[in-house]
Amino acid sequence: MTAFDFLAGFVFIYPALMAVAWTVGGLVFWWRTEREAERGQGPPGPAAGADGSASDAWPPVTIVVPCRNEAAAIARTCRNLCRLDYPDYRVLLVDDASTDGTAEAVRPFLDEFGFFHLLRLTRHHGKAGALNAALGLVTTPLVLVLDADTALGERSLGCFVRPFLRQPRLGAVTGNPLPQNRAGLLGNLQAAEFAAIIGLIKRSQRVWGRLLTVSGCATMYRTETLRRVGGFSTRTATDDIDITWRIQRDASEVWFEPRATVLIQIPLRVREYLRQRYRWALGGWHLLRTHASVWRSWRHRRLWPTYLEFGVSYLWAFCFVGCTVAWAAALVLGRRLPGLSPVPAWHGGVLSLLCVVQMAAAVLVNTPYDPGLRRSFFWVPWYPLFFFVMGAFLAVWSAPRGLLGPLEGMGRWMSPGRAAKDAPGRAAKDAQRPR
């Protein structure tokens, strides 16, 4: 067996084993947690009102919306936040030194609704810096961080809060993001990915122990925990990954609540998609770099499998890219390398079959929250091309900067372009249906 054979075997077997692990974990979570909650067998929540949602038992919540040059989309977000079914909440919009009139777009809502507030920053801080500035003002026990292009379901806020009323160790609850603008190949693939990767893997990670990351677009935190861990880090490309790890290192739990649905905007242009994924890949390297110290403490042993799995997935990316480059070089030189070729054959066929099974499981468990997901499933055949191939190349491409580059100022990045359109998409209509 040559080294190339060994690498080729690893490139094949690792995603196969993990696809099974994610599928099984996701189904266990769905079977033991979601179905029991549906049947009313879960732990009791606070006393519900006549409509089953709002009651006096709910704690007050601050919704913090950091925005930087969001004039095109912020009014739509504000309109969404006006009509939430929750008894006591306030909205704090943080204008991160915008230059496009974001503050002016927000002011009519400040005049009309007493629970809308605006914090203006005179200098650009980035998302993490803006959130830290807002954290200094928050007086409620819970704080929901919401992206400026994200819309909450009418009853989602209660779904975010409910786990905090039952679990004493809870530091954060992450929501279930559903892409709203799922048009064309890229939109539908991302919709399927959010169900298969974000949804299924988060469910699975909850079963095995610790989450890799919360969804930065909509996560609720216990304010006290956030302050204790020092707020959000400005020294990483993905503040959501970093805060997840710091909360879990603080011996607090992070929960995934699939019923807390939020509608997000996804990039539909390839360039924006690649830019976003590059930042995510970079954030992964920052995680491996800044949280390697979990291995030095027995207290953090439950984070070890998550760290290991994430590290091995990046190693897999190197092996995949290395094998592909070696295969291409051999082809150019007129030679033939034994082992795995990136052109799908038996190995590729088996992996694609597993990918379809994983997607089908993801659609099964997430369809109750997103009925339109079934339509996105048809686009799945093209998914491995985007997820496996592009993800692997971006992980390798971002490695030098992620491992050796400076961390200072990494928290400042540009959001993908926003659609100013106000009409609700298919996912919006589906998510608003009563369940």
Added chain:
Amino acid sequence: MAPPRRARLVGPVAGGQALQHSEAPASPGGETAGEGESLPTGASPDDLRVSVVFALTCLAWAAITVGAGWVLVAVGWWLLARLWFTHVFVPWLVTATARLSLGLVAWAAVLWLAALLWRRYNHARYHLRERRRLQALPRWAEPWLWSETVFEDPPERARRT
């Protein structure tokens, strides 16, 4: 967007202005030279035809785009099916495929059992013997009496308005 619909005033204007629909084609400016002033009223047959053609063109392009998407989806499934039936579900690889399938099913069974046992262990170890008490979250928070505030730095301080 369809151009504004206009009707032309034909002939000399005396007393009450009589509006007539002209069959003559409109100039780009919406008026016919030497035929007086134009006023917005109903649509001419030409304008209506332009609107219908425009709507049908949009409809056709939408159908083509959606159709192209579904063709792409169909090609993807066809390629996938072709891959499976030429490389996976073939007689000469049945042993390897069956062996791998059995291995993956066994792996799934082990994981399923491990997940259930792990849940029970955690439930007994942490939930039933939880040392941390569930502290009730405050039901009230100090209201903010301001609507807008500025965060200036340096020095970092907030000035409320």
